[in-house]
Amino acid sequence: MNNDNIIEQLTQSEYKYGFVSSIEQEFAPKGLNEDVIRFISAKKNEPEYMLEWRLKSYAHWKKMTEPHWAKLYYPPIDYDDAYYYAAPKKNLKLSLDEVDPELLATFNKLGVPIEEQKHLAGVAVDAVLDSVSVATTFKSKLAELGIIFCPISEAIIEHPELVKKHLGSVVPYTDNFFAALNSAVFTDGSFCYIPPGVRSPMELSTYFRINAASTGQFERTLIIADEGSYVSYLEGCTAPIRDENQLHAAVVELIAYKKAEIKYSTVQNWYPGDKDGKGGIYNFVTKRGICLGDNSKISWTQVETGSSITWKYPGCILKGDNSVGEFYSVAMTNNKQQADTGTKMIHLGKNTKSRIVSKGISAGKSNNSYRGLVKINKGSENSRNFSQCDSLLIGDRCGAHTFPYLEVSNSSAIVEHEATTSKISEDQLFYFKQRGISNEDAIAMIVNGYAREVLNQLPMEFAVEAQKLLAVSLEGSVG
Amino acid sequence: MNMNTGFSKFIDSMRDYFENSNGTTQISDFRRNAWNEFERNGIPTRKTEDWKYVNLSFIGDIDFNYAKFISKINDIRKYDKFRTILPSAHNLIFVNGVFLPELSSPAIPQIEYCSLNTDTMLVNFSNNVNLNNRIKSHKNPFSLLSEALTDNYFSIRIEDNVTIETPIHLINILDSSDESIISTTRCNISIGKNSEVSLIETNYKTGNNAGLGINLTNIIADNDSRCTYYKLQSDNNNSYFISETNFLQNRGSMLDSFSFSLDGKLIRNDLNIVLNGSGSESNLYGLYFADGKDLIDNHTSIYHANPDCSSNQTYKGILAGSGTGIFNGKIVVEEDAQRTKAYQSNKNILLSNDATINTKPQLEINADDVRCSHGATSGRLDEESLFYLRSRGISADDAKILLLKAFADDIISKVKYTELQDLISNLVSEKFTSNGNN
Numbered sequence: 001m002n003n004d005n006i007i008e009q010l011t012q013s014e015y016k017y018g019f020v021s022s023i024e025q026e027f028a029p030k031g032l033n034e035d036v037i038r039f040i041s042a043k044k045n046e047p048e049y050m051l052e053w054r055l056k057s058y059a060h061w062k063k064m065t066e067p068h069w070a071k072l073y074y075p076p077i078d079y080d081d082a083y084y085y086a087a088p089k090k091n092l093k094l095s096l097d098e099v100d101p102e103l104l105a106t107f108n109k110l111g112v113p114i115e116e117q118k119h120l121a122g123v124a125v126d127a128v129l130d131s132v133s134v135a136t137t138f139k140s141k142l143a144e145l146g147i148i149f150c151p152i153s154e155a156i157i158e159h160p161e162l163v164k165k166h167l168g169s170v171v172p173y174t175d176n177f178f179a180a181l182n183s184a185v186f187t188d189g190s191f192c193y194i195p196p197g198v199r200s201p202m203e204l205s206t207y208f209r210i211n212a213a214s215t216g217q218f219e220r221t222l223i224i225a226d227e228g229s230y231v232s233y234l235e236g237c238t239a240p241i242r243d244e245n246q247l248h249a250a251v252v253e254l255i256a257y258k259k260a261e262i263k264y265s266t267v268q269n270w271y272p273g274d275k276d277g278k279g280g281i282y283n284f285v286t287k288r289g290i291c292l293g294d295n296s297k298i299s300w301t302q303v304e305t306g307s308s309i310t311w312k313y314p315g316c317i318l319k320g321d322n323s324v325g326e327f328y329s330v331a332m333t334n335n336k337q338q339a340d341t342g343t344k345m346i347h348l349g350k351n352t353k354s355r356i357v358s359k360g361i362s363a364g365k366s367n368n369s370y371r372g373l374v375k376i377n378k379g380s381e382n383s384r385n386f387s388q389c390d391s392l393l394i395g396d397r398c399g400a401h402t403f404p405y406l407e408v409s410n411s412s413a414i415v416e417h418e419a420t421t422s423k424i425s426e427d428q429l430f431y432f433k434q435r436g437i438s439n440e441d442a443i444a445m446i447v448n449g450y451a452r453e454v455l456n457q458l459p460m461e462f463a464v465e466a467q468k469l470l471a472v473s474l475e476g477s478v479g
Numbered sequence: 480m481n482m483n484t485g486f487s488k489f490i491d492s493m494r495d496y497f498e499n500s501n502g503t504t505q506i507s508d509f510r511r512n513a514w515n516e517f518e519r520n521g522i523p524t525r526k527t528e529d530w531k532y533v534n535l536s537f538i539g540d541i542d543f544n545y546a547k548f549i550s551k552i553n554d555i556r557k558y559d560k561f562r563t564i565l566p567s568a569h570n571l572i573f574v575n576g577v578f579l580p581e582l583s584s585p586a587i588p589q590i591e592y593c594s595l596n597t598d599t600m601l602v603n604f605s606n607n608v609n610l611n612n613r614i615k616s617h618k619n620p621f622s623l624l625s626e627a628l629t630d631n632y633f634s635i636r637i638e639d640n641v642t643i644e645t646p647i648h649l650i651n652i653l654d655s656s657d658e659s660i661i662s663t664t665r666c667n668i669s670i671g672k673n674s675e676v677s678l679i680e681t682n683y684k685t686g687n688n689a690g691l692g693i694n695l696t697n698i699i700a701d702n703d704s705r706c707t708y709y710k711l712q713s714d715n716n717n718s719y720f721i722s723e724t725n726f727l728q729n730r731g732s733m734l735d736s737f738s739f740s741l742d743g744k745l746i747r748n749d750l751n752i753v754l755n756g757s758g759s760e761s762n763l764y765g766l767y768f769a770d771g772k773d774l775i776d777n778h779t780s781i782y783h784a785n786p787d788c789s790s791n792q793t794y795k796g797i798l799a800g801s802g803t804g805i806f807n808g809k810i811v812v813e814e815d816a817q818r819t820k821a822y823q824s825n826k827n828i829l830l831s832n833d834a835t836i837n838t839k840p841q842l843e844i845n846a847d848d849v850r851c852s853h854g855a856t857s858g859r860l861d862e863e864s865l866f867y868l869r870s871r872g873i874s875a876d877d878a879k880i881l882l883l884k885a886f887a888d889d890i891i892s893k894v895k896y897t898e899l900q901d902l903i904s905n906l907v908s909e910k911f912t913s914n915g916n917n
Contacts, residue, residue, distance in 0.1 A: 069528070071843075376857075378832060393847035396817070402842040406855055411829035414858040421844050421851040 031080040034058065037184055040085050044153045044187070047160060057173035057183035064177045070340040071369045071401055074282065074309050082247060084185045084218070142202075146195040147231075149204055152220050155191035162193055166224055170253040170290045170317070178249040178284040178311075182218045186251070189220035194229035194260070203459050205234040219250040225260035227293065232263040234462055246271075248307075249284045258293025258320065263301070265458050267466050270306035275364070277336030280308025287314035291323030291349075299326040300343065301457045303466040308337055313371065315344030318352035318380075325354040328454040332470065333366035333398070342372035342389075342403075347380040347413070356387035359451050362398035369401040376413040383410065389419040392450055394443075444470075485539035486522040493661075494518070496545040497627055513626035520620050529617050532805045532837045533747065533776055537719065541689045545628060546575035546653070546662035558582055561650050561683060565898050568648035568679060575654055575662040578633055589641040594631045610697070610727045613782045613811075614751045622723045622749075625663035625695040632665045639671035639701075646677035646707075646896050651694060653718065655686035663693045670704045670732075677707040677896060682743075684718040694722035702756065703731040709899060710748065713741040713906050715771070723749040730756030737894060738794075740767040740775045741906055747776040754781065754788035754816075765794035766890040768910055769802030769834070776805040781821065783812045789820040795890055796827040797883060798834035799914045808853070809841040816846050823853040828860060828886060830914060880911045 029036060037058055041051040066077070142149050148159060156163050173183035194200055225231050235252075248270070254262050264287075273280025283306075289298035300314040316325030327343040345354035354374065362368040370389045391400035402419045424446050432442035447470060448455075455463050497514050522538055523530035555574070562570050562582065571592070572582040578594040586592070637643060653662055670676055678698075684690045700706050712720050720743050728734055740746045752761050767775040781790045796804040810821045827836045840853040860882050868878035887907050894900040 391842075391844065393844070393849075396847045397814070398847070399843070399845040401844065402840070402853070404840060404855070406838045406857060407835070408827070408829065408837075408857040409832070409835040411832050411834065411859045413829075414856075416854070416856045417840065418854040419840070419842060419852060421842060421849060423847040423849070 030083055032058075032082075032084055032185065036084050040185060040187060043085065044156070046153070046156055049160070049164060050156050053168070053173070054184050057180050058185075060174055061177065061180035061184055064180055066177050070311055070371070071367065071403075072309055072311060072338050072340050074338075077247060077282065079181070085187055142200075145198050145201070147198060147200060148191065148193040150191055152189040152191040152222060153187075155222075159191070159193070162224065163191070163222070166253070166255055167220075167222055168253075170255060170288045171251050171286050176286060179251050179286040182220060182249045182251045182286070186218040186220040189222070189250070191221075192223040192231065192233065194225045194231045196227040196229060196257075198226075198229045200229070200231040203232045203234050205236070217246075217248050217250070219248075221250070221252040222255075223253070223262060223264070224255045225257060225262050225296075227257045228259045229257075230261045232265070232459055234265050234267075234459060236267045236269075236462070246280075247282045247284070250286070252285070252287040252314075254289030254298055256289065256291050256293065256296035256298050256323075259295045260293065261297040261299075262289060263299045263459075264289070264314070265462050266300075266302040266304075267458075267462055268302065268304045268306050268310075271308075272306050272334065272337045273308035275335045277308060277365075280337070281306065282309045283307040283312065284309075285312040287312065288317065288344075289315070289325070290317040291320050291325065291352075293323075294320040294349070295322045296320050297324040297326075299324075299328075299457070301328040301454065302330070302341075303451075303454070303458070303462075303470075304329070304331040304339060304341060305470065307339070310337075310339040310341050312341045313344055315346065315373075316354065317346045317348065318354065318383075319348045321349040322351045323349055324352070327354075327356045327358070328457045329358045330361070330451045330454045330466075330470075331358070331368055332361040333363070333368045335364045335366060337364075337366040339367070340369040340371055342370045344373040345375070345385060347374075347376045347383040347385070350379070350381045351383065352380060353384045354386075356385070356389070357453055358387075358389040359454055360389070360391040360400055361394065361447060361450070362391065362400050363394040365397045367399040367401070369403060370419075371403040373405040373407070374415055374417070375405075375407045376410050376415060378409045380410050381412050383413040385413070385415045385417075387417040389417075390450070391419070391421040392447070393421065393423045485536065489538050489543060490518065490521070492543065493545065493624065493628065500628070500630060510627050513623045516618075517620055517623035517627055520623070523620055529619075529778065529807070532803065533745070533774065537689070537745070538691070541659050543659050543661045543689070543691060546660040555579060555582060557685070558652060561652060564650070564681070565646075565648050565679065565902065567645070567898055568896075569645045570648045570650060572650045572652065573633070573664060574652045575660065576629060576651075576664045577631060587643075587645070589638050589643060590647065591636045591638075592634060594633045607699070607727060609755050609784065610725055610751075610753055613753055613784075614725060614780070617780070619721070619723045619749050621693045621721045622695045625665055625693045629663045629665045629695075632667060634667040635669070637668075637670045637674050637676050640673045641671070642675040643677070646679055646709075646899070648679040648681065651680065651682050651692060653682075653684040653686070653690035653692045655684060655688035655690040655717075657686070657688070659689040661691040661693065664695065666694070666696045668696065668698045670698065670700045670706055672701045673703045674701075675705040677709070679709040679711065679896075679899065680722075680724075681711045682718070682720045682722075683714050684716050687717070689717045689719070691719040691721070694720070694724075696722070696724045697727075698725065699727045700729060700732040700734060702729045704729075705733045707735045707737075707895065709737045709739070709894070709896075711739045711741075711899075711903065712743050712746050712748075713739070715742040715744075715773075718743050719745040721745070721747045723751070726750075726752040726761075728752065728754050728756065728759040728761065731758045732756065733759070734761045735893075736761065736763045737890070738763075738765040738767075738777060739903055740765075740769075740777065741903075741910060742768075743773060743775070745774050745776075748778065750777070750779045752779075752781045752790070754783050754790065755785060757785045757787045759785075759788050761790045763790070763792040763794070764890045764893055765792075765806075766887055766907075767794070767796045767804055767806075768799070768907070769796070769804050770799040770910065770914055772801050774803045774805070776807075778807045778809075780809040780811065783810070783816040783819045783821060786815065786817045786819070788816065790822070792823040792825075793890065794825045795886060796825070796836060797830065797886070798827065798836050799830040801831075801833040803834070804836045804838075806836075806838040806855075807841065808839070809843070810851060810853070812842075812844045812846050812849050812851065814845045817848040819846065819849040819851065821849070821851040825853075825855040826886075827855075827857040828883070829857060830859070883911050884908070
């Protein structure tokens with residue numbers, strides 16, 4: 001009936017998952033210097049090679065300047081005013097029953113199905129609260145197949161040869177400012193290795209949480225799929241309300257060997273800040289996968305609804321012949337959120353294919369940008385790319401922007417890019433109303449239909465949560 | 480912040496010219512400011528977003544001097560041949576940035592033009608906030624150089640309510656017979672209310688030394704005016720052309736813009752359009768063909784500043800040899816520009832594996848009631864179409880040329896001035912023939 005009302009409600013819906021769990025934490029001193037890095041490394045009982053790598057990264061980071069090319073506006077970040085290490089003190093790593101009950105309650109509030117895991121089966125959760133892995137389930141079951149799924153801090157100690165070979169091979173510490181910072185101070189994350197020919201029997205899943213006040217969380221994820229293997233990895237995030245901006249600079253590296261396939265799905269619902277843009281997470285993520293061997297495949301799917309600032313470009317380097325890269329994204333921004341996200345597809349091998357489907361939804365006073373690169377190298381014969389970037393605008397004070405870069409150096413490559421921008425039209429709403437469907441339901445249905453192409457790519461458990469998230473973001477209009 | 484010392488000689492030489500031109504003409508604050516800004520920014524490097532694909536090292540390698548026209552050239556009749564390129568047009572000839580009335584077509588009543596070193600119109604253009612606020616963030620550094628160094632501003636004023644039947648042809652000639660030269664022009668054109676005009680800008684070079692021509696053209700199209708603007712660059716004679724054309728379109732005005740970049744070691748065209756009045760419309764067409772080691776870079780920016788405007792862009796490119804094509808098309812829909820329609824398409828054909836296309840269609844949308852779309856493609860000639868033609872007894876080369884012609888004709892056939900259409904058609908055919916046989 002009244003579009004303005006709906007838009008107002010939509011743009012004012014409060015963050016549902018805002019709460020702080022009062023778990024005692026252990027902090028490293030505020031600020032960043034070599035001592036803090038040594039402290040983190042020592043806390044993690046890391047071998048010498050890691051400390052060296054961290055210090056090299058730190059030395060390189062000091063020489064770099066923060067990038068500002070993205071269409072993002074935020075106050076300068078004081079890197080010396082953050083804690084780089086925080087760990088829950090009552091850290092129990094044994095069975096699920098011994099985990100701090102308050103922590104479990106926190107996850108339950110978020111809807112993380114740790115308690116239900118045993119019954120639901122099919123999802124192994126490596127739950128990360130701030131920086132230390134607290135509970136790992138289904139580890140033994142995976143171990144039978146030879147799959148290594150553990151916190152990266154554990155892998156550094158127990159599988160040094162795998163870590164040494166692969167860590168930083170896709171995202172070197174010299175890659176960019178935030179990757180260098182992450183390499184120096186990362187505290188935990190997930191490590192996953194799928195041996196040759198193994199198909200992971202369940203979706204691997206991790207929940208990231210940012211909990212302690214002003215703690216930058218620096219996660220590092222490394223997934224290696226050996227020859228002919230398959231893995232589907234889920235990452236989901238929610239964070240409690242904070243009035244101080246929180247910095248998050250994660251690095252995710254995927255490596256797919258010959259005929260291997262990695263499917264990486266993300267649902268991101270961090271605190272986006274209140275309706276005036278106060279608080280909220282700063283999310284500067286470097287995600288990149290490499291299709292190292294022939295006939296390999298990497299697929300990224302993301303649903304981004306949170307963070308006040310998103311700076312994220314999951315990419316694929318298609319090195320092996322006949323390799324495939326995919327990127328499916330729904331990015332929703334509201335209030336004063338800003339998202340600058342997209343992908344990079346670098347075609348090196350012959351007959352490589354990539355597909356990009358990006359759906360942006362902007363509401364309120366938010367800004368949503370797609371920024372992507374498709375690069376076809378000279379030797380990449382018969383490569384193919386298709387990109388589609390659509391933007392949906394809800395309200396007249398939001399912005400939707402597209403910055404696609406197409407660089408083609410091979411005549412046999414076919415590259416196509418298309419983008420459209422539109423709003424929910426009166427015609428569409430009229431059609432729904434004619435059939436007795438309220439305005440609110442109509443908008444929700446249109447948005448869901450608009451994002452369907454991407455949501456369909458998510459594994460079942462996540463598709464449900466993603467739809468829930470879109471509904472929450474649309475709250476007020478859908479009730 | 481120019482850290483590249485390779486350009487310091489060039490900048491020093493330009494500075495000498497700038498400071499010494501004080502003797503002949505007054506250096507206004509405007510020129511001084513432009514110079515200061517140029518010197519502050521320096522020559523763009525690969526790290527400058529707007530120039531990331533362009534190799535400008537030739538500026539440091541070639542010993543460019545600012546063109547001194549008056550003292551060097553005595554026989555102006557040698558430029559006569561340029562009048563025959565488009566004999567039926569109203570030809571205005573510029574050599575090394577200086578207007579030559581002796582060679583140009585005789586003046587006609589509805590058009591008022593003059594070459595001056597002070598001009599009130601200059602002030603109008605330079606202080607036009609609607610135009611300048613939008614383009615200043617990506618100001619072409621070479622345009623600053625043109626603003627700082629050009630002594631004579633050429634201006635054309637078209638009265639209200641007139642239809643100029645004869646197209647106005649501005650011929651920019653670089654004469655590098657004596658030395659490698661850089662020459663700059665500044666041209667201001669204002670089109671009166673409800674008037675109609677066709678403008679053609681072409682670039683040529685004579686002489687065997689290198690030549691860098693920098694053209695800055697500002698056009699204000701008043702209410703309900705109709706303008707067709709053609710730019711043709713086809714000169715493969717060690718020539719470098721960098722140009723910026725700015726349009727400010729007032730209420731209800733119509734613009735058809737054509738850009739044909741067919742030959743030149745380096746061609747860089749910035750086309751900025753501000754749709755400043757509601758109901759105004761722009762149609763942009765472009766065809767570029769880079770072969771050899773040519774680099775052709777087209778940057779277009781369309782600012783939808785008011786509601787109910789529409790823009791349409793079709794740029795097509797053919798890249799052969801080791802040629803490089805760059806297309807950067809930006810559409811900005813500002814906050815209150817509701818009911819905007821903006822379309823853009825960029826299609827490219829690569830004929831060789833040494834050719835490269837870098838395209839970046841860009842949308843920045845800040846209003847919700849808009850219909851905007853863009854598309855960009857790159858590929859080679861369709862194998863099936865080639866097969867179809869070959870199965871009917873057409874040789875491989877002919878089939879290739881036929882398909883390329885069809886691709887280019889999309890743009891060429893839209894040229895309304897037949898003499899120009901024929902000229903372009905012939906130039907393109909020649910290029911196809913020379914590239915089709917390898």
